[in-house]
Amino acid sequence: MKKILTVLILCFGLFAQAVAQDGTDSAKNEAPARKFARATFNSTKIINMQSVEIVSKGSLQFLISHHLSYLWNKDAGSQNVAQFFGLNSGVAHTYMSFDYSPLKFMNVGVALAGSSQYEGFLKFRILRQQTGLKNIPVSVAWYSMMHINTAKDPDVEFTANKLAFMNQLLIARKFSNKFSLQLMPTWIHFNVVPYGINNSNEVFSLGIAGKYKATSKLNITLEYARQLNMYENLISKNGAIVNYHPDLLSAGIELNTGNHLFQFYIGSTTDGSAIDQLARNNSRIKDGNFAFGFTINRTMSIKK
The missing domain is CATH 1.20.5 (Single alpha-helices involved in coiled-coils or other helix-helix interfaces)
Incomplete structure (x- = not known):
């Protein structure tokens, strides 16, 4: 028993x-399975500003941008038509960059920013929007860039004095399959103030950008950034009063062919570098100072 x-x-x-x-x-x-928000934006740059996106691990992104002359210059008269609204003026500012991702959460890159300017940068993914096992409502990334102007300047003797730095906190949300929005608080530091000793080394900016997916291959993009300080009544090294324009506005479309992403846009800047766009913008929106630009983006997998 x-x-x-x-x-x-x-x-x-x-x-x-x-x-x-x-x-x-x-x-x-x-x-519940973890589901990540994918393609919040279609490139590491929305138009001029960085996005929360990073290149996939082991991939290299090549990006080349051209910013042309103003579509309409109020003092140019008939030359605006002769130059085909800035497209045939013979003037273009070129920006060319290479981004590589050694880790799935980090990009490293270098850029030729035009006018003897060079840049090196890092971007880190901090959070990724997801649902399921974890619910995270936004994607967050951090972007840090070092900028150097190698043009000869008799008033700037030391290399360190030619350096500037930019840091951005990128906060984005994909609200639906069609609509994404991003905020971009930005801090720029100049080792030597380019406008005179009476001005600050620090420039602060706040930006917002959005993307609307019109079709499977066509997106509409929009950017706006506002410089918060250091743009009015600045003193140049010659003692003259300098005024910059604090608003940066751009609108464009993206065409995705699968192998390439083509971006066409109109914006209130002719500069290639974000340092110049956000801290030294000479284009006045009220005067219609808008210029055409385009970017070609190609990503290649070089390491499995």
């Missing part, structure tokens, strides 16, 4: 353990 009871208890224990294990496996299987 005792042997039978022992066998029954043992069988019950094994059965209970099996049921418990099945319950655990079932709970695991029923746990």
Whole structure:
């Protein structure tokens, strides 16, 4: 009798353990899957500003941009038509960059920013918008860039004095399959103030950008940034009063062919570098100082 009871208890224990294990496996299987927001934006840059996107691990992104002359210069008269609204003026500011991703959460890159300017940068993914196992409502990234102007300047003797730095916190949300929005608080530091000793080394800016997916291959993009300080009544090195324009506005379209992303846009800047666009903008929106630009973006997988 005792042997039978022992066998029954043992069988019950094994059965209970099996049921418990099945319950655990079932709970695991029923746990909500993690779903990431993908393609919040279609490039590492929206138009002129950085996006929360980074290049996938082991991939290299090549990006080349051209910012042309103003579509209409109020003092140019008929030359605006002769130059085909800035497209045939013979003037273009070129920006060319290479982004590589050694890790799935980080990009490193270098850029030729035009007019003897060079840049090196890092971008880190901090949070990624997701639902399911975790609910994170936004994607967050951090962008840091070092900028150097190598043009000869008799008033700037030391290389360190030619450096400037930019840091951006990028906060984005993909609200639906069609609409994404991003905020971009920005801090720019100049080692030497380019406008005179009476002005600050620090420039602060706040930007907002959006993307609307019109079709599977066509997106509409928009950017606006406002410089918060250091743009009025500045003192130049010659003692003259300098005024910059604090508003940067751009609108464009994106065409995705699968292998390339083509971006065409009109914006209130002719500069290629974000340092110049956000801290030294000479284009006045009220005067219609808008210029055409385009960017070609190609990403290649170079390491599996």
